[in-house]
Amino acid sequence: MIKAGVIGATGYAGAELCRLLLSHPQAQLTALSSVSFEGKALSEVYPAYRGLCDLTCGSADQVVDACDVIFAALPHGLSQELAAQCDAKGKVFIDLGADFRLENEEDYKQWYGGEYTDKQLHAKAVYALPELFRDQIRGKTVIANPGCYTTGVPLALAPAVKLGLVETAGIIADCKSGVTGAGRGLTQGSHYPELNEGMHPYKVAAHRHTPEIEQTLSHLAGEKVRITFVPHLLPVNRGILSTCYARLKPGVDKQQVRRAYEDFYKDEFFVRLLPDGQCADIHNIKYSNFCDVSLHIDDRTGTLIAVSAIDNMVKGAAGQAIQNMNLVFGLEETTGLTQMPPAF
C-alpha cells in the first residue's frame, strides 16, 4: 500500500483527495494537514465524512514524514518549499497548485506575480496531463497537476490542434464552471442568494489559466498558440463545460475531424467521445474522472465546436492527481478512479 498524505486537506480539493484516496485499493490515506484546522478531525469540518475518515489534521511536516506521496492543495506560492522538502527526502510530490505548471518563469511572473526560487527543482518537475503527456510523467517525482479549465479545454481541442485540422489563431474557449472551483473561502459571489439563479462571466480574458492552456496547446501545435479564454460561474456545485471554437482549415470535413478524435482517444479510458448528435453535459460526469467530449461542425462558417465536460474537483483536480500517482507508482492508471457518475 502506498502511504498517501494530503497537505491542505480541509480545502475543497484536499477534501476531495481524501474522499478518493479512501476508496483507492492500493493507497492508504495516512496523514493530513491543515493550517486552519490543525488538531481537528477532517470529519468535524466535513460531517459527510463522519465514521469513514476521522483522521486528525496535523502539520505539513508530519505529512511529509509519514507518507510516500504527498499531495499539496494549497494557494499558489506555497508549494515550492514543500516540493524541495519532499525532494530532499525522496518522496513523490504532487502539486495541485500552480507553482510548477508554467515552464516559462516569465509567464509565472506575469500572471502570478512570483518567481521560481529553485530552478533546478522546476527543471525536475513535469506538467502532468496524462492523456497528452503520459510518457514524460513516468519516473518523475515532482508532479504539476493541471488546473481545471486547463484540463477541460486542451482535452476538447487536442486532436484537432495536434493534427493541424484547425487554425491556431482565433481559438475561443468559453467555459462554465461550478462554484466549488472557487473553493471553501467565503465570498459575496458564492453567497447562496447572490449566485443562485444567476450566471455571469468573470476575469474575462484575464484568468490565470490562460497561459497554462496556451502552453499545452502550443506543445500540441508545435507553434506558439494564443487563445481567448472567458470563464463563467454557474449555479451548480461541480462541473466545467468548455465550449471551444476553432476555424477549420480549408478542406477539412466532419468525417476527418471525427476520425481524428476517435483515433486520438481510442485507448483513453477517461475520455468518452460522444456519438454524433449528443452534447457533452456536466450532469453526466459528476463525481467521476471522466471527460466527455462532443464534436460539432458549423458548416455555414467553417467552425469546429468541441465541447468537453469534466468534474472540476475530480478530473480537474483530485482525480487527475490520483491518476498521476498511479502513473508514477506504476499502477494501472485507472486504479481507484472507476467510480460511476450517478445518473442524477
Added chain:
Amino acid sequence: MIKAGVIGATGYAGAELCRLLLSHPQAQLTALSSVSFEGKALSEVYPAYRGLCDLTCGSADQVVDACDVIFAALPHGLSQELAAQCDAKGKVFIDLGADFRLENEEDYKQWYGGEYTDKQLHAKAVYALPELFRDQIRGKTVIANPGCYTTGVPLALAPAVKLGLVETAGIIADCKSGVTGAGRGLTQGSHYPELNEGMHPYKVAAHRHTPEIEQTLSHLAGEKVRITFVPHLLPVNRGILSTCYARLKPGVDKQQVRRAYEDFYKDEFFVRLLPDGQCADIHNIKYSNFCDVSLHIDDRTGTLIAVSAIDNMVKGAAGQAIQNMNLVFGLEETTGLTQMPPAF
C-alpha cells in the same frame, strides 16, 4: 385604456404577458384564450395569480373581438391566419412567435419548414426590436416581436457592428438560457432531476434563431453577416446570458469601443451599459425589461467580448411585446415596464 388580449395565455410567454399587462397603467387585460385550458381560469393553471387574475380562458375569436391589441404566444405556424383576422378587423397584432420575423421567405422555409401564405400581410409586418428599429415600428399594426436570443445577441453587438468596429466574419455568440425558454411543455430535458446540477449546449450551430440574429446584424452592418451561434441550457428559471466574440478591426481600441456603446445607448432606458470592470449577470435583470451589457477587450488576441443579460421572458418575450404595444399606441415606451429587478 387599451383593451389587451392574449392568445395562448397559458403558455409561459402568455402567462408572463398577463402578469405584466395587469400592472400596466394604460392597458387592461380584457380577454384570454387557450386551446389546452379553454373554460378554465388562468389562476387554476397558475395558482400564483389567484385573486389577481381569475379571468377565464375563452377562444381566440373571443379575444380578437374583445380587444384593441392582440398578443399571440403560439407555436410557429399558427399566427399567420390570426394576423390576417386581426388585420381585417383593424386590430393591432403583436406576434411573439416566429411567423413574421424573417424577411426572407427562403430562410423561413429552410429553418421552419413552412411558407408565407399571405405575402401582402408579411409586407405589412415589421420586425420590432425597438432599440434598433424604433422608427420603423411606429404606425405599424402587424408586429413581429423578436425571440429571446435574437434580442440578447444583437443588443450586445449592435454598436460595434453598426459602426464597423469589428470584423463581421467570425462572430461567435455563446448563449446560456434559463429553462423557461423551453416552455411549459414537459420534456426529459426539463425534468428537474436531469437538468438540476447540469449544463450542456443544444442545437449546436443549428438553432432557428440563427437566421434571425443574422438578419438583424446584416441590417446593422449593411452587408450579409453570418455567425456561429451555440445556445446552452442553464439550471435556472430565467435569463439569457450572451457572450459574444468579434475580432476588432485593426487600430480600434478600448476607448473607441466604449464611447461607441455609450453614444449608441445613451437614450435607451432599457439598456444598461455597465462600467468597466463589471460583468453582466442574469441575476441583476430578472423579472425586468432591462438588458445589461458589459464590454471586455482581449488585447492579446484583438477580440471584443460583449456580454448581454436579459430576462428571456421579459425583454426576450412579453416585456418587449408590451414595449412594442407602447410604441404602436403612442405611449411612453417604458409605460408599465419599470419594475425593479429584485436584488435577490
Added chain:
Amino acid sequence: MIKAGVIGATGYAGAELCRLLLSHPQAQLTALSSVSFEGKALSEVYPAYRGLCDLTCGSADQVVDACDVIFAALPHGLSQELAAQCDAKGKVFIDLGADFRLENEEDYKQWYGGEYTDKQLHAKAVYALPELFRDQIRGKTVIANPGCYTTGVPLALAPAVKLGLVETAGIIADCKSGVTGAGRGLTQGSHYPELNEGMHPYKVAAHRHTPEIEQTLSHLAGEKVRITFVPHLLPVNRGILSTCYARLKPGVDKQQVRRAYEDFYKDEFFVRLLPDGQCADIHNIKYSNFCDVSLHIDDRTGTLIAVSAIDNMVKGAAGQAIQNMNLVFGLEETTGLTQMPPAF
C-alpha cells in the same frame, strides 16, 4: 407624498424595502443609510438597482431628518435609541428588528439578552401584524414589524386558535425558510456549495421567534400558549413554508374549520385561503405580499394541518412594513403592494 427613509438599506430587508418603496405611488424613497457602505450608492452594492435607485447611503441622522417615516432594518439592540430619536422629532418609526416586538421584557432578556432602556417608549409601541391586530395599529407611531416565521405561523393558525377549534397544548410549527432570511452576511452555512442540494433544521426548539409566536397565539387564545417550533433552511432564495400541527378539539370537523377560516379571512386581501385539495407553495407567493394558506385534516389522528406560505422578505419583512406604513398614514392598506407573484 410620504417621505420614506431606510436605515440599514444595504442589508437584505433594507434593500427589499427600497425596491418596494420605489414602486409605491404615495411614498417617495428619500434617504438611505448604511454603516458598512456609507457614501456608496445602493446600486453599487446591488447592481440590479442600477438606473432605478442610485441614491447614496448617508448616516442614520440624515435619514431621520429628511423623512416622515423611518424604516429600520438593523440587528437587534440598535433600534431603541433610534426609535427615541424619531419619537422626539415626531416621526413615524417602523422597526423591522426585534427590539419592540416582545411585550414582556423578561422574554426579551431571556431570548435576546438585552433590556428595555426606555420603558415609556415600549409602552407606545405596537406589535403590528395587521391581519390580527389592525385596530391597535392605527394611530401609533412606534411600530414593531413582526419577523418572518412570526408572521407565517400565526396566520396559519389564527382562526383555529382564536375560535377555540384546537387544543392549544401540543402545537407544532415545522417551518422551512429560504436563505435570504439569514441575511447578506457571509457564513459557511450559506456558502453555495454547502447549502445547495442540502436541507437541515437549525436552532431546533431554540429559535428567538418562539416567544414572539407564542405571544401572538396567546393573545388569540386568551391563555398562555406554548409551541414547539423547528425552523429548517431551504436551498431557495425566498419563501417560508410553515406546516403547523394542532389537535382538533372533540367534535370539530372539517367543514367547521373551513368555515371558520373563510369567515376570518374573508376581507383580507393578502391572505389567500386555497380551495380544498390544494397545498400552499412558496413558489406561488414569491416577490409578493400574499400569505397563502391551505387546510388539511388528518381524520385518523384528529389533527389540523394548516400550511402557510409567505415571501420572507415581503410579507415576512419589507412588504408588511409598508402595509403598516399604509395603515398608520391612513392609506388603502394594499397601496404599493399589489405586485403579482410571478408564475415561475
Added chain:
Amino acid sequence: MIKAGVIGATGYAGAELCRLLLSHPQAQLTALSSVSFEGKALSEVYPAYRGLCDLTCGSADQVVDACDVIFAALPHGLSQELAAQCDAKGKVFIDLGADFRLENEEDYKQWYGGEYTDKQLHAKAVYALPELFRDQIRGKTVIANPGCYTTGVPLALAPAVKLGLVETAGIIADCKSGVTGAGRGLTQGSHYPELNEGMHPYKVAAHRHTPEIEQTLSHLAGEKVRITFVPHLLPVNRGILSTCYARLKPGVDKQQVRRAYEDFYKDEFFVRLLPDGQCADIHNIKYSNFCDVSLHIDDRTGTLIAVSAIDNMVKGAAGQAIQNMNLVFGLEETTGLTQMPPAF
C-alpha cells in the same frame, strides 16, 4: 460472484441499483430489463453510464433466468407474479415496490386498491429494514424492501418507541424529499421551472407510506401506533429529511434518550448518531447508504425531536436492497456500500 439482475432498470431506482451493483465486489450485474426501453442499452437512457454499463435491456424473463438474485423496481401491483416466478425457480427476489410490504392485506386494499393474489407467497415474504428486523431477514428469499419515508421515519424514532420513552399517540412525521423520489416520469410538478425555488407539502396525511410506517412503529411499540405523516417536495435531487415529533413520557430526560439511541445503534454501521448540537442534513449523506440521526429535546414542551437524513435512492431504495442482498447471501452487510458521501 452473485449474478444480479434488475427488472425495471431504466427507472430511477433501477438505474441506481445498476450503479451500486457495478461497484459491488461480490456481485455481477448480469441482466437488465425495461418495458419502455427493451433493446436499448442502459447507457443510451443514462449517458452518465457510458463505457461502464452498456448492458442492453431485455425482458423480465431473461433476467429471471440469468440471475441468482432479481431486484424488481416496478410500479406497485406488478411484483406479485414476478415473485411467484422467482420463487418457483429458486431465485432470491428483492422487491423495491410495495406489493409485499404490508402484512395486513386490508391495509393494502385500502391504500393501494389491490389484493394479495398468492397468500402463501406473502407468508414467505419478509419486511426487510435490516437495522430493525435483521434476524427475520436471514434465510428469506422474498424480500420486501422498505420505501424511502418508511426507512427514514422509523430509524429516527425506533429507539424511543421501542424503549417506551415517548407516547405513541400524537407522533408527527414532517418529511421533506428530493424530487427523484417521484421518479423519471414527467409531471408538471417536477418540471424544472415549477419546482425550482418552490416548496410545498403533498398528499397531506394521505400518503401510502403511512400504514407502512405505522406497521413498523407498531412492531417496535408492541401496540397499534397511528401517526400523522406529511411529506413535502424539495427542490433538490436526492435526500429525505424526516423531522419527527413525539411527546416524552413523564420523567424521561435528555440523557436517557441519548443513551438509548447510542445503545440501540452502537453496532449499526449505516446509522450515524450525530453529537449533541449537530443537526442531520441531507447534504451529508448524498450518494451513500448512511442514515444520519440527530436528537433534540424541547424542554419547554416535553417533546423529542428526532431528525433523520437519508439518500432516498440509496438507503431509501437501491442501497438498502443491496444491504438486504448481502444479508440474504451471508455476505458482510456493508459489502459494496461503503461509498463515502461527497463533502459537496
